[in-house]
Amino acid sequence: MSHVTTGWLLFSGVVALALALDLLVFNRRSHEVRLREALWTSAFWIALAVAFGGWILLTRGRTAGLEFFTGYVIELSLSVDNLFVFLLLFGYFAVPARFQHRVLFWGILGAVVFRLTFILAGVALLARFHWILYLFGAVLVISGLRMARQRETEVHPERNPVLQLLRRMVPITNDYSGGRFFVRNEGLFATPLLVVLVMVETTDLVFAVDSIPAVLAVTRDPFIVFTSNVFAILGLRALFFSLAGVMKLFHYLHYGLAFILVFVGIKMLLSHWIDLPIPLTLAVVLFTLLVCVVASALNPRPTTLEPPAVPPAEPPGV
Numbered sequence: 001m002s003h004v005t006t007g008w009l010l011f012s013g014v015v016a017l018a019l020a021l022d023l024l025v026f027n028r029r030s031h032e033v034r035l036r037e038a039l040w041t042s043a044f045w046i047a048l049a050v051a052f053g054g055w056i057l058l059t060r061g062r063t064a065g066l067e068f069f070t071g072y073v074i075e076l077s078l079s080v081d082n083l084f085v086f087l088l089l090f091g092y093f094a095v096p097a098r099f100q101h102r103v104l105f106w107g108i109l110g111a112v113v114f115r116l117t118f119i120l121a122g123v124a125l126l127a128r129f130h131w132i133l134y135l136f137g138a139v140l141v142i143s144g145l146r147m148a149r150q151r152e153t154e155v156h157p158e159r160n161p162v163l164q165l166l167r168r169m170v171p172i173t174n175d176y177s178g179g180r181f182f183v184r185n186e187g188l189f190a191t192p193l194l195v196v197l198v199m200v201e202t203t204d205l206v207f208a209v210d211s212i213p214a215v216l217a218v219t220r221d222p223f224i225v226f227t228s229n230v231f232a233i234l235g236l237r238a239l240f241f242s243l244a245g246v247m248k249l250f251h252y253l254h255y256g257l258a259f260i261l262v263f264v265g266i267k268m269l270l271s272h273w274i275d276l277p278i279p280l281t282l283a284v285v286l287f288t289l290l291v292c293v294v295a296s297a298l299n300p301r302p303t304t305l306e307p308p309a310v311p312p313a314e315p316p317g318v
Contacts, residue, residue: 032097038241045235067219070282071228078211102179104237107200123222136213140265143210148258217264251301256292
């Protein structure tokens with residue numbers, strides 16, 4: 001059996017077992033995720049990713065191992081923006097704390113399927129049309145520059161075309177009904193929890209437009225691109241509950257993420273002439289994140305600036 005087949009089987013088994021334990025054992029009942037539980041779960045997913053990366057390092061060599069860790073760090077850092085959006089969505093739709101884990105579980109599970117499709121399509125296009133590499137690079141540079149100019153993360157659910165289509169297809173109740181996405185009440189009705197799930201899924205698709213090309217700037221190996229992506233987004237739920245209360249403290253972080261996007265975009269654009277070593281790419285990404293976190297800690301945002309107001313508790317337009 002080849003290393004590639006063994007890798008896919010091992011990866012599928014590890015992820016399936018971890019998700020089964022998460023859904024059927026540790027989170028059988030809806031509950032509010034406390035900080036201690038979130039920190040332990042975050043540590044578990046990070047340790048699992050590091051162990052898998054170590055296996056790649058041992059079986060496929062130093063270059064493949066470093067590509068995995070670089071892709072993982074890039075994806076995990078870019079996912080921080082997802083966390084801000086999730087926080088705004090949960091506030092906008094007044095999602096009870098005990099149901100937030102359920103939404104993120106199914107939302108991220110759906111994201112795994114969509115990202116596999118995106119990655120296979122991206123790798124196939126790059127193999128057939130080399131010039132797409134420069135298109136991806138340009139997209140990353142433009143996205144990075146736009147992120148640097150954007151001061152606040154905004155969410156406009158009412159403008160989401162998928163959500164508008166959902167409202168035309170199925171009636172939506174005004175109230176949450178436990179942790180259910182659908183209820184029967186003289187017919188089939190969707191609950192606001194399904195609306196939030198749709199928003200989480202479509203938001204992730206938007207972020208995938210940046211994050212997947214960023215990892216493709218590091219490697220074209222679909223196995224490494226996909227596994228690094230999946231380990232990062234699977235740990236995103238626990239990371240959300242770990243950082244939900246302190247995310248606004250890292251107010252310089254979005255500048256670092258913008259720089260990372262521009263950096264990997266330029267790396268793509270110049271790849272024909274300059275081949276940056278993977279260790280250097282990883283070092284630049286880690287150093288950028290460290291500088292932004294330290295700068296945020298040393299120069300905290302003035303307390304006179306209030307965070308954006310959260311809309312009323314009633315889910316608007318649902």
